[in-house]
Amino acid sequence: MPIQQFVSSISESKLTQGVLYAALFVGVYKLTIFSLSTIALISDLFILPSTDLKKYGAKGGKTWAVVTGASDGIGKEYAFQLASRGFNIVLISRTQSKLEAIGEELASKFGVETKIIAFDASVDEEANYETISKSIAELPVTVLINNVGQSHSIPVPFLETNDKELRDIITINNTATLKITQAVTPRILETVKESKKKYRGLILTMGSFGGLLPTPYLATYSGSKAFLQAWSAALAGELKPEGIDVELIVSYLVTSAMSKIRRSSATIPTPKQFVKSVLGSVGRRGGAQERFATSTPFWAHALMHFAIENSVGTFSSIANKLNFSMHKSIRIRALKKIEKNKKQL
Numbered sequence: 001m002p003i004q005q006f007v008s009s010i011s012e013s014k015l016t017q018g019v020l021y022a023a024l025f026v027g028v029y030k031l032t033i034f035s036l037s038t039i040a041l042i043s044d045l046f047i048l049p050s051t052d053l054k055k056y057g058a059k060g061g062k063t064w065a066v067v068t069g070a071s072d073g074i075g076k077e078y079a080f081q082l083a084s085r086g087f088n089i090v091l092i093s094r095t096q097s098k099l100e101a102i103g104e105e106l107a108s109k110f111g112v113e114t115k116i117i118a119f120d121a122s123v124d125e126e127a128n129y130e131t132i133s134k135s136i137a138e139l140p141v142t143v144l145i146n147n148v149g150q151s152h153s154i155p156v157p158f159l160e161t162n163d164k165e166l167r168d169i170i171t172i173n174n175t176a177t178l179k180i181t182q183a184v185t186p187r188i189l190e191t192v193k194e195s196k197k198k199y200r201g202l203i204l205t206m207g208s209f210g211g212l213l214p215t216p217y218l219a220t221y222s223g224s225k226a227f228l229q230a231w232s233a234a235l236a237g238e239l240k241p242e243g244i245d246v247e248l249i250v251s252y253l254v255t256s257a258m259s260k261i262r263r264s265s266a267t268i269p270t271p272k273q274f275v276k277s278v279l280g281s282v283g284r285r286g287g288a289q290e291r292f293a294t295s296t297p298f299w300a301h302a303l304m305h306f307a308i309e310n311s312v313g314t315f316s317s318i319a320n321k322l323n324f325s326m327h328k329s330i331r332i333r334a335l336k337k338i339e340k341n342k343k344q345l
């Protein structure tokens with residue numbers, strides 16, 4: 001039955017018919033958007049081949065990648081997987097000895113050059129950022145991985161968050177990330193220019209489900225990662241015309257010292273699996289189909305992100321309540337573990 005006949009058969013009133021046409025239009029529009037983003041999600045996750053990082057200097061380009069938080073967990077894995085693609089690596093974290101050992105391993109395994117910069121990102125000193133600028137002044141840097149980050153030691157009510165933890169989270173996740181980006185990006189711009197646009201630049205920043213979903217009991221961490229979302233997407237708009245791609249990487253749990261999870265599962269990858277998904281899908285959105293310059297690349301995280309966004313929504317009361325009860329129970333278990341450990345001493 002043609003649409004006109006169908007609408008007239010429901011009501012003869014012009015007003016009702018107008019409302020029905022409007023509802024039909026909105027329904028078709030929403031369904032089209034949903035279908036297109038589902039197709040894009042499936043293509044990004046399961047069909048398209050891995051992104052070729054040659055445009056950033058991979059495969060013998062002799063360009064450099066700067067990786068923060070590079071001595072452990074996800075950052076260490078970024079350093080290894082970028083070195084395996086031929087990037088020389090600037091490794092940054094607190095612990096000189098760990099960085100030296102990783103630098104030597106990268107050099108012997110992949111034949112790349114490495115540089116080490118050790119400082120505490122929770123101490124917001126201009127000298128730290130100047131050291132970075134000076135160390136990379138002569139290097140053709142094309143990639144920056146803003147990975148360093150800190151969360152709460154255990155889920156905690158905001159009003160009970162201790163002052164040091166609160167300040168460290170904001171200083172490391174936000175101030176240091178912004179200042180490091182200001183120290184490194186001018187060098188990336190020069191490298192892109194000097195290469196006569198043969199190479200593009202790439203800045204990846206680690207976001208989190210904690211920033212995607214307001215997370216009670218991780219309020220400071222949650223806010224710091226939401227800040228990075230807006231900052232990174234704004235920077236992406238500024239730097240795209242200059243030849244630099246900027247992306248926020250959204251992740252649910254990954255096995256690491258920070259997550260305190262050792263065993264991987266379908267929804268909790270190892271750093272190796274996670275970073276493989278990031279570097280293989282640069283330029284794609286994965287589960288973050290609704291967000292510019294943002295990617296949720298690991299398949300299980302991507303499906304979770306997409307499902308939440310297209311059902312209750314990330315900022316909904318129901319998502320907030322579920323997240324709250326999950327973190328309440330994590331806090332109870334963490335407190336019990338602390339008590340048990342105290343008794344064993």
Ligand SMILES: NC(=O)c1ccc[n+]([C@@H]2O[C@H](COP(=O)([O-])OP(=O)(O)OC[C@H]3O[C@@H](n4cnc5c(N)ncnc54)[C@H](OP(=O)(O)O)[C@@H]3O)[C@@H](O)[C@H]2O)c1
Pocket residue numbers: 068069070071072073074075076092093094095098119120121122147148149150151172206207208209251252253254255256257258259
């Ligand atoms: N693991 C997860 O489940 C998960 C989920 C979502 C997002 N993320 C994000 O992913 C990033 C990496 O997390 P991760 O799990 O790999 O953490 P991790 O295993 O705890 O590693 C943290 C890295 O940062 C360095 N670091 C820590 N504090 C520092 C400081 N004050 N100054 C300089 N370097 C410091 C550490 O090295 P040193 O101790 O030697 O300094 C280490 O190399 C973070 O931004 C985190 O928010 C993680």
